[in-house]
Amino acid sequence: MAESKGRYSKITVVLRRVQIAMLDRLAVSIRLRNGVAISRASIIEAFIEVSRARPDAVVAEMLQRRVPENKDRSGKPRRA
Secondary structure: OOOOOOOOOOOOOOOOHHHHHHHHHHHHHHHHHHOOOOOHHHHHHHHHHHHHOOOHHHHHHHHHHHOOOOEOOOOOEOOO
């Protein structure tokens, strides 16, 4: 992935183990195919760049499907 000339900030992202495993499998696949190591952060950055190429409505719809309903563990709606 090309180096960005823009400013950046370090953040912490919490992922499930299965998501981390998916990133690692993808990184290994890229390394085996291209002989180049790629970091998890670079893969996440690439996903963000791909999402920027889609219309906002498409990205919003994809994210809406991923957002859990606003309910507590008992199934009752949470208060705002």
